[in-house]
Amino acid sequence: MEVMKKMTMNNNLEELLKTLETIRNDEYPELPKDLLEKLLKVEYDNQDNRVDAQTKAVKLIDEYFTTLVDRA
Amino acid sequence: MLHFLSLTIENFGPFKGLQRIDFPSNGGVTIIWGNNGLGKTTLLNVFRYALFGKVHGRGSKTHSLKQIANWESYDEGVYGFKIDLTMNNDGDVLELTRQYSVRPGVAKPESDNDYIESVFLKNGTTILSNEKRDHVLNSIMPEQVSRFFLFDGELLQEYEDLLVDENSISEKIKEAIERILGVPVLTNGLVDVIKAEKDYGQSYSKVAQKNQATQQFGNMLGAKQAEQKNHEDELATLKTTLEDLQKERQSLEEEMQQTTKVRDWLKEKKIKEDIIEKKKETLEVKLNAVKELTKRAWQGKLSQRISDALVQLEAEINVYEDKKSKHLISLQLMDELKTGCRTGTCPVCGIKMDSAGLFVMKDKIASCEIGFEGLKAEEKGKLDELQGRRAQLKKLTSEELKVKIVMLESVIDDIRVEICDAEQRVNDLAKNIRESGINTSKAGAVSQKHAKCLQKIEATKDGITNEQGILNKVAAEIKNIEDKLKPSATGNAELIKAQKKLELCKKIKHVFERGVKLYRENLKQKVEKDASKIFVSISNQQEYTGLQINENYGLAIVHQTKRIVEIRSAGYEHIVALSLIGALHKNAPLQGPIIMDSPFGRLDPDHKRKITGVLPKLADQVLLLVYCGEIDEQEARKVLGSDLKNEYKLVLQTAFHTKIEKG
Numbered sequence: 001m002e003v004m005k006k007m008t009m010n011n012n013l014e015e016l017l018k019t020l021e022t023i024r025n026d027e028y029p030e031l032p033k034d035l036l037e038k039l040l041k042v043e044y045d046n047q048d049n050r051v052d053a054q055t056k057a058v059k060l061i062d063e064y065f066t067t068l069v070d071r072a
Numbered sequence: 073m074l075h076f077l078s079l080t081i082e083n084f085g086p087f088k089g090l091q092r093i094d095f096p097s098n099g100g101v102t103i104i105w106g107n108n109g110l111g112k113t114t115l116l117n118v119f120r121y122a123l124f125g126k127v128h129g130r131g132s133k134t135h136s137l138k139q140i141a142n143w144e145s146y147d148e149g150v151y152g153f154k155i156d157l158t159m160n161n162d163g164d165v166l167e168l169t170r171q172y173s174v175r176p177g178v179a180k181p182e183s184d185n186d187y188i189e190s191v192f193l194k195n196g197t198t199i200l201s202n203e204k205r206d207h208v209l210n211s212i213m214p215e216q217v218s219r220f221f222l223f224d225g226e227l228l229q230e231y232e233d234l235l236v237d238e239n240s241i242s243e244k245i246k247e248a249i250e251r252i253l254g255v256p257v258l259t260n261g262l263v264d265v266i267k268a269e270k271d272y273g274q275s276y277s278k279v280a281q282k283n284q285a286t287q288q289f290g291n292m293l294g295a296k297q298a299e300q301k302n303h304e305d306e307l308a309t310l311k312t313t314l315e316d317l318q319k320e321r322q323s324l325e326e327e328m329q330q331t332t333k334v335r336d337w338l339k340e341k342k343i344k345e346d347i348i349e350k351k352k353e354t355l356e357v358k359l360n361a362v363k364e365l366t367k368r369a370w371q372g373k374l375s376q377r378i379s380d381a382l383v384q385l386e387a388e389i390n391v392y393e394d395k396k397s398k399h400l401i402s403l404q405l406m407d408e409l410k411t412g413c414r415t416g417t418c419p420v421c422g423i424k425m426d427s428a429g430l431f432v433m434k435d436k437i438a439s440c441e442i443g444f445e446g447l448k449a450e451e452k453g454k455l456d457e458l459q460g461r462r463a464q465l466k467k468l469t470s471e472e473l474k475v476k477i478v479m480l481e482s483v484i485d486d487i488r489v490e491i492c493d494a495e496q497r498v499n500d501l502a503k504n505i506r507e508s509g510i511n512t513s514k515a516g517a518v519s520q521k522h523a524k525c526l527q528k529i530e531a532t533k534d535g536i537t538n539e540q541g542i543l544n545k546v547a548a549e550i551k552n553i554e555d556k557l558k559p560s561a562t563g564n565a566e567l568i569k570a571q572k573k574l575e576l577c578k579k580i581k582h583v584f585e586r587g588v589k590l591y592r593e594n595l596k597q598k599v600e601k602d603a604s605k606i607f608v609s610i611s612n613q614q615e616y617t618g619l620q621i622n623e624n625y626g627l628a629i630v631h632q633t634k635r636i637v638e639i640r641s642a643g644y645e646h647i648v649a650l651s652l653i654g655a656l657h658k659n660a661p662l663q664g665p666i667i668m669d670s671p672f673g674r675l676d677p678d679h680k681r682k683i684t685g686v687l688p689k690l691a692d693q694v695l696l697l698v699y700c701g702e703i704d705e706q707e708a709r710k711v712l713g714s715d716l717k718n719e720y721k722l723v724l725q726t727a728f729h730t731k732i733e734k735g
Contacts, residue, residue, distance in 0.1 A: 013257075013661075015254075019591045020584070027582070031583065035580070036583065043257045043264070047210075047211070047256060047260070048206075048207055048214075053260060058264065061265070061268045068576065069572045069576070
């Protein structure tokens with residue numbers, strides 16, 4: 001039987017990023033790629049603390065919008 | 073990746089004193105052989121206790137910890153227990169200690185309250201804070217996914233439930249599967265982006281309200297957003313209620329299972345008591361009838377005289393009845409003869425008669441009229457009187473009376489036996505109910521509570537569907553208002569910025585929404601593919617070509633004709649469950665050891681051999697807990713080869729003491 005490739009934690013994050021990037025690239029190229037990467041990382045690193053994850057995610061979006069929209 | 077390095081057990085279950093298992097650092101398979109009752113399942117609980125502080129009984133119900141301490145040690149005055157689990161997680165050596173010890177000031181512990189539990193996690197030489205400890209433990213082995221690492225062969229039925237939709241157990245397992253596959257990262261992200269979208273939506277409506285040109289739309293938007301929030305809160309409340317009701321339903325169903333016997337006994341007892349009541353009423357009636365009949369028992373003394381009188385009466389009655397019947401016959405004959413005279417034809421042979429024949433016939437008619445006269449009036453009266461007297465005398469005959477009494481007494485005896493049997497059964501049932509120790513009013517009420525709970529669940533589900541419908545409608549109305557507001561924003565820089573932020577947020581939301589769907593689809597395809605590979609390598613049935621996954625990650629067997637094999641044996645249930653676990657481990661971001669307690673169940677030797685061969689490929693480190701004979705020892709060593717790193721035996725010392733021996 002073939003040896004199966006095993007996923008590591010990093011591979012999983014890459015798979016998640018790849019999924020979102022496929023959609024962003026096809027449908028919403030105007031969205032910053034790194035915003036989605038950072039959002040995903042915040043969720044990934046705070047899986048056991050939802051309150052922290054939400055606070056950080058909302059703050060991250062706000063900071064990006066301040067740069068993208070307010071300062072544009 | 074997580075690896076176990078060593079396990080030290082002190083006074084836990086049958087493992088008295090200090091006992092240790094070492095695991096090779098390069099992974100592989102460790103087999104622990106132990107017959108029934110020596111502590112194999114307890115070993116699974118050792119890991120469960122160390123990692124999560126819980127111990128499961130049969131059927132995954134949580135045990136009281138006080139019961140877990142070794143009984144012999146307890147009798148010798150050594151209380152509590154301790155587990156030390158040393159692990160390597162991606163290079164970090166972690167030592168987890170969980171201890172259940174006597175509370176200071178307690179001489180002899182009697183309940184869980186007399187103990188305290190302490191948990192320490194050391195990383196290298198540093199003891200982690202409680203918060204850090206919990207964070208590390210939750211990231212290396214979240215309890216929600218423990219079923220895929222601490223595998224109990226007895227709970228395989230739960231995986232078959234995945235094939236059935238709308239089931240509280242299948243919902244839990246589905247959540248656990250998605251947790252292990254990393255889906256919550258995306259679903260949580262979506263929830264958080266939606267929160268951000270709501271915040272930006274509210275900012276947008278507030279900015280619109282500030283300007284006269286856009287105030288009306290701003291107010292409408294604000295009102296709709298408030299309405300949306302109310303319905304979302306209501307939906308969240310309903311979902312929580314539904315969860316609680318599902319838990320209540322499960323608890324009631326467990327209670328019903330325990331009380332099924334008692335409820336059946338109560339039902340049977342009621343039926344028997346009703347029967348006894350009816351039988352007693354019937355008995356009363358029959359006894360009264362016998363009483364009435366025996367009042368006439370004196371008639372037995374006159375039976376001979378009554379018989380003689382009846383004989384005489386019968387003789388007299390026969391004389392009159394004889395005359396009466398002869399008259400009736402002669403009337404019939406005369407009718408025939410008169411018809412013959414009228415028609416001129418013989419009533420017997422039908423031939424035309426001559427005048428001589430007719431003369432003879434007329435003569436016959438005349439002699440019948442004289443010879444067979446009917447009863448005169450006084451003779452009729454006499455006959456009636458005689459018949460009446462006969463009827464009265466017959467009522468007085470004791471033979472008829474005796475027969476009636478005997479019949480009634482036989483019926484009474486039968487009824488008494490039936491009552492006696494029913495009363496004995498009622499006593500037996502009452503004894504069973506008493507000895508069960510179950511509160512009968514509770515037992516009777518539980519099925520009513522269950523029925524009510526099911527009704528509430530349906531009503532709540534209807535409420536949820538209703539709220540979701542309303543929310544969809546309100547979302548469409550909000551979009552409508554936002555579309556109308558957009559053109560009015562011209563010249564209003566603040567409003568335009570608020571609009572842009574909201575739009576960007578919606579786009580991020582769409583990316584996450586689509587991402588969740590796409591990721592799930594991809595995962596399901598991968599799990600299906602990998603599970604099918606494992607399944608085909610284990611299964612002996614050449615005509616089964618793979619597995620097909622459903623929305624709940626349930627796996628159905630596919631035949632070479634593409635048909636789904638609807639019903640499968642317990643053995644194949646094992647094989648499918650193991651295939652799923654193998655596929656999940658292959659696709660999961662969490663990598664760790666698998667501990668399997670009696671995974672072979674009802675498998676035949678051939679399938680056991682194949683599964684044994686597949687074990688090293690399911691995870692880097694596998695710990696197999698089996699009884700001698702569950703798999704063939706020589707065969708297992710041959711199949712595993714160099715992948716088999718260690719063997720231990722559980723050796724009986726006493727009923728409450730098992731020793732773990734190497735080799």
